Amino acid sequence: MEKLKIGFIGLGQRGAAYGMKDGSIGLLGNVLKNSDDVVVTVVCDKYRERLAAAAEKIVAHGYDMPMQTTDYKDVMNAGVDAIIISTSWDMHVKVAIEGMKAGIPVAMEVGGTHNIEDCWKLVDCYEETGTPIFFMENCCYNKDEALVTALVRKGLLGEVVYCQGYYAHDLREEIAGGIDTHHYRLKEYTENNCENYPTHQLGPIAKILNITSGNRFTKLVSMSSKSAGLHEYIVNNPKYKDRLGDRVFKQGDITTTMIECENGETIFLKLDTTLPRLYERGVTVSGTKGFYCQTTESVILDDGKYNHELDSYKKAFFNQEDYAEYLPEDWQTITEEQLKAGHGGMDYIMLKHFFRCLRERKPMEIDVYEAVTWMSVTALSARSIAKGSVPVECPDFTRGKYKTRKTVDTFEVFNN
């Protein structure tokens, strides 16, 4: 079997674990370690030292020296079978369109977009070229989200009426540290006030609610708290006080968003990244027959096992393992080594599925319509907040096709 030739664009923390001291391996490390059927032939980043570090890793894994370039357009003429984009958010659509126009399948990292026009451009480009594009929402491959999706599909939670999720992650050091690392979040938090990272929690929820596949988002409302956490962190930190102490951040500490769906469900999202806290996606699904909560790893079915008293519910904390039989095969058979391959195994499974879809010419498991629908929440939330938290209409990027089209769940086509 000939190996798939891959070009990597964006070799920072996520792309190549550049500058990371926490044992992360990044997407590049994951591919080098776990995907025998692909070879990285081209690497691209704006910074030469990042190129050199990535090339060194590739050679250290026994592969040939890759082509290195600072101009992403060069990657399109380098004979690759696919590109993986893990640049800053502002470049995702631009690079993806360039790749798709060149007929090169694209895997695009997650993030929101500030620009609804960009969403339409991406859709139009896909419809004109037919080039596959995969949105790399790894949380759609995570164990918890896989479990609750399976419980919903089996009907165990009944009719789903409400979902909730957070991107709650103390990123104060990453954001302030951008003054040295060039990390884009520093600029983003300075200039914008919105739900800037909706897709980790919203992706799995949208899949559960069949968004773009019989259902759609109709409107949303967002509200942001004041911005205090980042400034306080900076003025108390000698590394940043002099350089960033005067900076005024537009981004509120907590941004909450409510989305209404055409089929009557509602969704609550929270962005919480500039105050001390634990990491939490908090995916919660409420149905007529049951409830799932990721934070306490709880499944509560309407089977009389738990009564309404608080102590009774506490017995359901961390009981999700009792439902492990419903997990997809991928999660039942995962190895210790694969569990270590980025974000507790979900990155490994996601990449495996992407490469397999490419090879077997299967439709991408998270497609362009899903990508732009989830990403657009950023722009729509900014609009709502700027106008005093007014409701904002959500565009139908499928142009009516959502009524009949069928998306796939991430474990529907390949379950192992």
Ligand SMILES: NC(=O)c1ccc[n+]([C@@H]2O[C@H](COP(=O)([O-])OP(=O)(O)OC[C@H]3O[C@@H](n4cnc5c(N)ncnc54)[C@H](O)[C@@H]3O)[C@@H](O)[C@H]2O)c1
């Ligand atoms: N799925 C996940 O779990 C996960 C985790 C972290 C980050 N991400 C996503 O990965 C992406 C990158 O995030 P990060 O934290 O690695 O950021 P980063 O700033 O560390 O890395 C981005 C890299 O892109 C490069 N870049 C920017 N514009 C470019 C251009 N025009 N040409 C070539 N290279 C360019 C930058 O030089 C930088 O090295 C973001 O979309 C982020 O949301 C996803």
